[in-house]
Amino acid sequence: MDTVSHGLWGSFVFGRKRRRSFLLAFFFGVAPDLFSFGPFFAGSLFGLFIRPPFSANPPPESAIPSFVHLLYRPTHSLIIFAAIFLIIYLVRGKPLWEMSAWVLHIVYDIPLHTEHFFPTPFLWPISSYTVDGWNWGNPWIFFPNITLLALLYAGLLVRRRRHVTRDI
Numbered sequence: 192m193d194t195v196s197h198g199l200w201g202s203f204v205f206g207r208k209r210r211r212s213f214l215l216a217f218f219f220g221v222a223p224d225l226f227s228f229g230p231f232f233a234g235s236l237f238g239l240f241i242r243p244p245f246s247a248n249p250p251p252e253s254a255i256p257s258f259v260h261l262l263y264r265p266t267h268s269l270i271i272f273a274a275i276f277l278i279i280y281l282v283r284g285k286p287l288w289e290m291s292a293w294v295l296h297i298v299y300d301i302p303l304h305t306e307h308f309f310p311t312p313f314l315w316p317i318s319s320y321t322v323d324g325w326n327w328g329n330p331w332i333f334f335p336n337i338t339l340l341a342l343l344y345a346g347l348l349v350r351r352r353r354h355v356t357r358d359i
């Protein structure tokens with residue numbers, strides 16, 4: 192799934208109540224891609240890396256630098272998520288529920304990546320097992336996802352506007 196959709200799903204499910212929660216859940220929703228592909232995309236803007244063309248079909252994995260592959264494992268692992276969630280829980284004395292957007296990102300990625308392009312290493316470092324799913328760039332997945340998100344957010348705006356009018 193595209194990174195922005197990950198963020199919007201995270202905010203919708205875990206950050207609808209308050210603006211701070213919305214932004215925090217959006218951050219955790221995009222974080223796995225931000226901290227794996229982010230440095231590569233940022234570096235390619237400055238000419239540090241050659242960015243292969245991303246179209247409906249992803250480029251070969253070999254066209255992506257090895258550090259992205261390394262960063263992709265911890266950022267897309269449910270085990271690493273659980274460890275960091277626990278640490279933050281212990282430090283704060285209460286869970287940071289907006290972090291769950293990170294789990295949602297991984298759960299969406301598991302069936303939406305093929306084994307040819309960054310299958311989700313959700314059990315890393317215990318197991319290298321991955322699922323050979325579907326490519327999220329496929330129009331049959333991409334457009335229904337965007338449509339569903341647009342409908343959900345439109346519903347949210349309508350409901351919020353009704354609340355505001357009732358409060359006046």
Ligand SMILES: [Zn+2]
Pocket residue numbers: 223224267296300
């Ligand atoms: Zn991802």
